[in-house]
Amino acid sequence: MTSRISFFKLTINEWKKLGWLTALQALLFALIVPLRLLLALAMEKNAGRMPLTDVLYENVGFEKLLTTATIVAMGILCALAVFSYLHSRKRLDFYYSLGLRRGTLFLVKFTAGTLTFVVPFLASQALAVLVGALYGVMSAMVVQEMTSASLLGILFFLTSYSAAALAVLLTGKTLTSVLAIGTLSGYLPMVWLVVCGCQEMFLPTLCPDGVTFLGEAYRIYRTSRRMMLDHSSPWIMILSWQANGESVRQGLTGMWPDLGSICLFLVLPAILTALCLVLCRVRKTEAAGRALAFGWTEGLIKILLAVPAALFAGMVVYEEFHSVAWEICFVAAFGALACVIMEFIYRWDIRQALAHKWHIAVTLALSLAVFLFFRFDLCGINTYLPEKEELAAMSVRYTYGGFNYYDEAGEKIRNEQDILRMLETDRVDLLYPLAEDGVENVRKTELNGSYLYLNMEYRLKSGRTFYRSYTVRRDLYEKAQQELMKDKEYRERYYPILGWDDAQLEKVDNIWVDLSQEQWEKFTQEKAGTQTGKQMEEPEEEQDVDDEKMSDGLSIEIETSIETSADDPDVGEWEYSDSGVMTGMTLTEEASRSLIRAYQEDLAESSNLYLAEGNILFADDETVGTMTISWKSEPKGEWTYYNYDRYMIREDFTRTMEVLQKAYEEDGAGDMRG
Amino acid sequence: MIQIQNVTKRFGDVTALNHVDAQIDESCIFGLVGTNGAGKSTLLRVAAGVLKPEDGDVKIDGTPVWEEPQAKEKICFLADTGWFFPNATANTMRDYYAIVYPGFDRARFDELIGKFDLDPKRKLSGFSKGMRKQVAVLLGLCANTKYLFCDETFDGLDPVMRQAVKSLFASEILNREFTPVIASHSLREIEDICDHVGLLHKGGVLFAKDLDEMKLGIHKLQCVLRTAQYEEELLSELTVLQHEKRGTLLTVVARGEREEITAKVQEKEPLFFELLPLTLEEIFISETEVAGYDIKNLIF
Numbered sequence: 001m002t003s004r005i006s007f008f009k010l011t012i013n014e015w016k017k018l019g020w021l022t023a024l025q026a027l028l029f030a031l032i033v034p035l036r037l038l039l040a041l042a043m044e045k046n047a048g049r050m051p052l053t054d055v056l057y058e059n060v061g062f063e064k065l066l067t068t069a070t071i072v073a074m075g076i077l078c079a080l081a082v083f084s085y086l087h088s089r090k091r092l093d094f095y096y097s098l099g100l101r102r103g104t105l106f107l108v109k110f111t112a113g114t115l116t117f118v119v120p121f122l123a124s125q126a127l128a129v130l131v132g133a134l135y136g137v138m139s140a141m142v143v144q145e146m147t148s149a150s151l152l153g154i155l156f157f158l159t160s161y162s163a164a165a166l167a168v169l170l171t172g173k174t175l176t177s178v179l180a181i182g183t184l185s186g187y188l189p190m191v192w193l194v195v196c197g198c199q200e201m202f203l204p205t206l207c208p209d210g211v212t213f214l215g216e217a218y219r220i221y222r223t224s225r226r227m228m229l230d231h232s233s234p235w236i237m238i239l240s241w242q243a244n245g246e247s248v249r250q251g252l253t254g255m256w257p258d259l260g261s262i263c264l265f266l267v268l269p270a271i272l273t274a275l276c277l278v279l280c281r282v283r284k285t286e287a288a289g290r291a292l293a294f295g296w297t298e299g300l301i302k303i304l305l306a307v308p309a310a311l312f313a314g315m316v317v318y319e320e321f322h323s324v325a326w327e328i329c330f331v332a333a334f335g336a337l338a339c340v341i342m343e344f345i346y347r348w349d350i351r352q353a354l355a356h357k358w359h360i361a362v363t364l365a366l367s368l369a370v371f372l373f374f375r376f377d378l379c380g381i382n383t384y385l386p387e388k389e390e391l392a393a394m395s396v397r398y399t400y401g402g403f404n405y406y407d408e409a410g411e412k413i414r415n416e417q418d419i420l421r422m423l424e425t426d427r428v429d430l431l432y433p434l435a436e437d438g439v440e441n442v443r444k445t446e447l448n449g450s451y452l453y454l455n456m457e458y459r460l461k462s463g464r465t466f467y468r469s470y471t472v473r474r475d476l477y478e479k480a481q482q483e484l485m486k487d488k489e490y491r492e493r494y495y496p497i498l499g500w501d502d503a504q505l506e507k508v509d510n511i512w513v514d515l516s517q518e519q520w521e522k523f524t525q526e527k528a529g530t531q532t533g534k535q536m537e538e539p540e541e542e543q544d545v546d547d548e549k550m551s552d553g554l555s556i557e558i559e560t561s562i563e564t565s566a567d568d569p570d571v572g573e574w575e576y577s578d579s580g581v582m583t584g585m586t587l588t589e590e591a592s593r594s595l596i597r598a599y600q601e602d603l604a605e606s607s608n609l610y611l612a613e614g615n616i617l618f619a620d621d622e623t624v625g626t627m628t629i630s631w632k633s634e635p636k637g638e639w640t641y642y643n644y645d646r647y648m649i650r651e652d653f654t655r656t657m658e659v660l661q662k663a664y665e666e667d668g669a670g671d672m673r674g
Numbered sequence: 675m676i677q678i679q680n681v682t683k684r685f686g687d688v689t690a691l692n693h694v695d696a697q698i699d700e701s702c703i704f705g706l707v708g709t710n711g712a713g714k715s716t717l718l719r720v721a722a723g724v725l726k727p728e729d730g731d732v733k734i735d736g737t738p739v740w741e742e743p744q745a746k747e748k749i750c751f752l753a754d755t756g757w758f759f760p761n762a763t764a765n766t767m768r769d770y771y772a773i774v775y776p777g778f779d780r781a782r783f784d785e786l787i788g789k790f791d792l793d794p795k796r797k798l799s800g801f802s803k804g805m806r807k808q809v810a811v812l813l814g815l816c817a818n819t820k821y822l823f824c825d826e827t828f829d830g831l832d833p834v835m836r837q838a839v840k841s842l843f844a845s846e847i848l849n850r851e852f853t854p855v856i857a858s859h860s861l862r863e864i865e866d867i868c869d870h871v872g873l874l875h876k877g878g879v880l881f882a883k884d885l886d887e888m889k890l891g892i893h894k895l896q897c898v899l900r901t902a903q904y905e906e907e908l909l910s911e912l913t914v915l916q917h918e919k920r921g922t923l924l925t926v927v928a929r930g931e932r933e934e935i936t937a938k939v940q941e942k943e944p945l946f947f948e949l950l951p952l953t954l955e956e957i958f959i960s961e962t963e964v965a966g967y968d969i970k971n972l973i974f
Contacts, residue, residue, distance in 0.1 A: 004747060004776045013773055017759055090757035097722040097823075098774045099747025281741075285725050286685055295686075 005099055007108060014112035021081055021113075025074055026120035032066055033059075034127035041135045052137045060128050060146050068242045071153050072235050074117055075160025080177060082113035083168040087177070089288045096285055106280045110165065110273065117157050125150045152257055155265040156238050162272035163234035169279040170297070172290035176345065181235075183305065188232035194308045197315050202374035205382045205442060205468040234268060291346040299359050302342040303366065306359075310335030310367035318375070327375065328368065335367040336360050382442040385435055392461045394431040395423040396480065399453035399469065403496050404643045412643065417467050420457035425490055430480045431456070438470020450474040491604075497629075497647060498600055505593055507631040509642070513595075513649070513660060515625035523664050591663045598655035599627065599647065606650060622651040675700055676721060676821065676855070680730035683716055690716040691727070692877035698855060698870070700820075701847055705868030705885075706857040707958060712874040714857040715754055718823045721855070722751035734821065750775065750817040754826040754857075756810045764794040764809050768816075777818035786812045790838070804830040811839055815846060822854045828863045840867045865954040873958065885954070892957050893935050898922045898946040911938050915960035927952070927960045 015022070037059040044055045083106075085091040095105055125146055132138035167180040199206055230240040241261060279293075287293035292301065313334035317327045339360045344353045354360075377383065397420055405413045405422055413419050425431070435456055441447060451471045459465045485491050492498045515523075628646045649656055676698040683691040690713045698704045708714045719725045721732045723739040723746045731738045737745040758767055764787055772778040787794050790808050798806055807830045814822050828836055846852040858864050864871060865885070872882035883891075892915065899905050905924055909917060912935060916927040923946075928935055932949065939947050 005743075005774055009773045013770060088757075090753065090755045093719065093722075093724055093751065093753035093755070094757045096724040097746065097749065097751035097753075099743045099749075100774075101741050101743060104743075285719075 007104070010108050011111045011115075014108055015115045018082065018112055018116045021078060021116040022120055025117055026123065028070055028074070029067075029121050029124035030127065032070060033124040034131050037128050038131045041131065041137070045135065052135055056132050056135075056137045056142065060125075060132070060142070060149070064149075065239075065242055067153065068156060068238060071117075071121070071156045072160045072238055075157045076164040076181060076235070078113045078116055078157075079161050079164030079168055080174060082109050082116075083165050084174060085109070086168060086283070086293075087171075087173055087288050089285075092285050092288050102280045103277045106277060110162075110276075113161065114158065117161070118154060121153060121157070122150060125153075148257075152262070152265070155262070155269065158269035159234045159238060159265055159272070162269045162276060165276050166272055166279070169276055169283055170293055172287045172293050176291045179345065183301075185233040185235050187305070189236075191308050192232075194311050194315070198311060198370075198374040201315055201318060202377060203381050205438070205470060234272065237268075238265075291348070298346055299356065299362075302339055302346075302356075302359050303363050305342060306335050306338035306363040307367045307370065309338040310363065311371055314367075314371045314375070324375070327371070331367050331371045332364050335363045339363050383439050385439050386458060386460055388428055388432050390460050390462070391428045391432070391458060393424040393426050393457075393459040394428050394435070395420045395425060395457040396431050396434060396477070397423060397455050398477070399455055403494075403645050405496055416455055417457065420455060420467060421465075423490075423493060424457065424459060425484060425487075427484060427487075430483050434472045434476050434480055435468070435470065437472045437476055438468065441471045447471060452477050495603060495647075496645065497596070498604060500596065500600065505596060508592065508596070508629055509632060510630050511592060511595060512628040512630075513625055514628070515649075515660075516623070519624045519657075523661060591659065591666075595627075595656065595659045595663070596629070598659045599649075599653065602650075602653035602655050603647070606652060623648055624651055624653075624657070625649040627656075675735060676853075677733040677736075678717070678721065678730075679733070681717070681720055681727045681732060682729035683713075683720055683725060683727045689877050691720065693730070694874075694877070694879050696872055696879045696882050698853065698872075698882075700851060700853050702853060702870045703843055703847070703868045704853065704855045705864035705871045706855060706874060707859065707861055707864050707871060707954075708857075708874030709876075710859060713877045714859070714874055715825050717874065718751065718825050718855065718857050719753075722746070722749055722823050724751065747776075748820040749823060750814045750819040750821070751823040752810050752814045752825065752827050754829075756806060756827075758798045758806070758809075760799075762798050763796060764792060764798065767798070767809065767813055768794070771813050771817055775817035775819060779816045779818055783812060783816040786816065786842075790835075804832060804835065807831055808835060808839075811842075815842055818850070820851050820853065822852070824854060824856045826858055827856065828858060828867070829860065836863065836867070843867065861953070861955040861958050871954070888957060889952060889954075890932070892927060892929055892952055892960065893932055894925070894927045894950045894952045894956060895935060895939060896923060896925050896946070896948050896950060897939055897942075897944040899924065899942050899944050904942040908939065908942050927956065 037056065040055050040059050041052055044050060044052060085095055096102065098105070100108075129138055129143055129146060132142065163184070164177075164181055167184055168177045171177045171180050231237050283293050292298050310331045314327050314331040317323075317330040321327070339356075340353045343355055343359070344350060347353070347355065372378065397416075405419050407413055407418075413422065434454060435458070438454065438456070441451070450473070452474050453469065454472050454477060455467065455469050457465060457467050485494070625648075626646050627649055628644055630642055630644045632642055678694055678696040678698075681691050681694045682689065694713070694717060706714050706717065716725065720727050721734075721739065723732075723741070726740055731740065733739065734745040734748050739745045739749070759770070762770075768778075768780060768783050771783075772780055784794070787809070790812065792801075792805060792809060792812075798809060801809065807827060811824070811827055811831075814824065814827075828839070831839065843852075843854050846854075856864065856868060869885055870882065871885050871888065872879055897908075899908065899922075905919070908924075909926070912926060913929040914926055915929055918925045936947075936949065
């Protein structure tokens with residue numbers, strides 16, 4: 001039976017009662033939309049620095065983070081204000097005795113709360129249109145985009161509002177509602193940070209570079225990072241979507257959201273509201289005044305929050321003391337403390353703070369179990385090393401190795417594990433000592449000598465593959481690489497440039513060559529330049545030790561471009577920076593091709609191949625410079641990425657040096673410095 | 675008719691209502707009395723559809739009240755902690771009631787608010803507790819619902835206002851289908867307003883009877899008998915709810931017909947004998963004592 005109470009009349013009445021909320025939002029949105037636009041247009045009209053349409057575009061439409069952040073905040077505020085009746089027994093006695101279903105009452109309140117936002121927000125947008133029209137910069141297209149942006153703003157509000165309403169329904173007090181919103185927003189990122197922290201700290205072999213980890217976990221990281229962080233709560237979802245701008249493309253005045261995003265923000269509030277309606281039905285009236293509306297969630301939430309807090313404490317102590325006893329004490333103390341604080345929040349009575357001791361017991365048991373699991377690597381992840389006879393293949397790669405690799409389809413290989421798979425070798429005898437040394441070094445807090453961070457892959461004869469990251473003695477790595485490079489097929493796999501053909505060369509945008517001072521002097525001696533000795537000795541202030549080793553105080557950058565047209569008047573000329581210091585040289589397309597081909601030939605014949613790796617760490621006395629090649633990758637959706645590879649130029653790379661010398665002589669005549 | 679069937683309501687470990695069965699007939703003024711914590715408010719909140727019982731249900735004219743607008747719109751519930759909107763006046767509350775109670779009689783409300791000398795434009799937060807109670811009762815009356823649940827509503831009303839409200843209730847009963855259910859621990863309030871009484875004790879209904887009938891069934895007598903043996907015999911022959919002896923004066927509250935009790939006392943040839951009028955308070959104390967709620971244990 002339908003109630004005879006008019007939904008419309010009741011909604012309007014409830015909206016009237018929320019007049020203060022409407023007024024507050026009207027003021028806020030008037031300030032950040034039409035008033036801001038008015039001020040910007042007025043100032044720019046006087047200054048005359050940029051077209052007024054650009055000013056309009058910067059202040060209205062999509063991609064306005066301030067507006068979005070305000071919308072999100074208003075969604076939360078509205079939910080806290082509108083659904084506060086759920087926290088008051090008096091008001092529930094009143095409302096729930098009316099001839100309405102709880103769901104209907106919720107929808108009445110929900111609609112009234114929505115009106116408190118929609119009316120002032122749309123009014124502010126309309127005022128912005130008027131302001132634009134007053135300055136003669138408004139067009140039908142702008143209005144169209146503003147309308148779309150307004151609708152998107154409403155969807156953002158509904159998402160934030162319905163999510164906050166859910167938090168209010170799950171709790172029985174305003175304070176715990178606010179805490180619940182905070183928890184819903186930050187819980188997943190917090191857990192993610194704790195898990196990553198534990199892995200990085202206690203399972204270093206899974207965390208190359210201290211940032212991520214290998215194997216399947218790496219895939220999960222890649223694919224779930226956004227899910228975990230950007231999608232960890234509706235509020236973060238909105239803000240990260242807006243801040244990242246990854247789901248928008250250039251529109252008429254700014255950015256347009258894609259259809260997928262619109263659908264997401266259409267569906268999400270619908271799901272959240274439906275969830276609210278379900279909770280409305282099952283939520284007991286007597287939940288008002290309690291911390292949490294559903295008693296059974298108290299212990300669960302307490303434990304779920306206290307365990308990461310305890311682990312975090314353990315990690316901090318581990319960093320500071322490296323003492324197992326202290327770590328265990330802190331994990332236990334913080335776990336118990338977190339439980340006590342939570343219990344106090346639940347009961348708001350210090351005398352009951354120690355109630356539900358079994359929650360503390362479970363928290364301590366779980367926290368210590370997880371902490372000790374990581375702390376002592378109870379699964380043996382760090383120390384696991386299969387027998388040599390079990391291995392079918394291995395591969396190794398310096399963590400900071402910078403080459404780009406491509407699969408057969410020409411797609412850039414982004415996963416470290418895929419690159420390692422590509423570099424696989426059956427010379428297990430060469431790489432196994434590296435793994436042994438890595439395992440031995442896992443628990444060492446101090447390492448003497450020269451070490452490298454290496455990523456390694458193990459492929460067992462059984463077919464199983466796994467990955468580790470180790471700290472390994474440099475001489476072992478160099479020795480192994482020297483041997484591996486003797487294999488031509490491996491060498492070609494290792495140095496992608498060796499496999500380049502003309503088609504690959506077509507993609508190159510620029511080549512930078514950074515030569516040592518010695519080489520530079522050699523160039524200039526053969527050419528009567530105008531440089532002074534003082535200028536030549538001038539050191540670069542910010543070079544690190546290895547840079548100094550290679551460049552020895554003077555860096556020369558030669559820039560070439562294959563894409564540059566032969567008719568370009570700049571071709572063959574030095575470029576000067578504003579300060580007048582020479583910054584580069586543009587080579588002709590032919591010279592650039594010659595440079596790469598010469599390098600390919602030199603590299604193929606070099607005796608110390610592994611030293612041609614572009615990382616500055618491997619520079620030695622025979623290194624005369626580096627060559628950095630960049631090119632655009634194939635566009636991925638709306639984005640184009642640039643790829644960079646750096647290769648070392650060694651003393652015996654005579655062909656390469658000849659090409660550079662020739663280019664210098666042809667194009668470098670005249671003043672080298674301004 | 676309101677049927678309360680096997681209703682059980684728990685708040686955590688506390689059982690507020692324990693398999694309560696009761697029936698409230700139409701067109702009577704039903705008083706719900708009971709000790710503190712007996713479950714009066716809980717029963718009214720369950721009956722108003724505010725609380726969902728763990729077991730059993732409440733039916734309003736045959737329709738379960740829980741989440742059923744058809745049943746709930748026959749009820750107006752005035753809670754003990756009455757609530758008005760912030761900054762509300764009697765007029766704004768009237769307007770709201772007019773929306774949520776489609777049968778609300780605005781004209782009558784305006785008329786009554788004038789008669790009670792209440793300023794309809796003054797903020798209710800500035801009213802005294804008693805004045806707010808008056809506004810609540812007037813809103814409830816003018817809602818024109820068939821059932822009006824009043825939880826401790828008469829607390830704070832002065833005797834004049836109580837009489838006025840009593841008259842209004844009587845008038846409503848005469849003019850339309852109207853059944854007020856009044857929960858109170860103040861037995862005097864119930865006594866002069868209600869014609870039916872339900873006694874709640876420790877979450878259960880001890881009895882629900884017509885007040886006059888109840889008064890006829892319980893009597894209080896004072897007598898002085900010649901010997902202690904006579905006294906013992908009399909106490910064993912009567913259905914004694916309560917008895918007390920001060921000096922030679924024996925006071926007995928007993929269940930039974932007036933004539934029957936008188937005859938049994940006369941058989942003992944009393945030196946002094948008198949039947950006294952019994953207040954509802956005494957009936958309440960007697961019945962609750964029988965149920966194990968001994969007031970003397972509280973006092974001494």
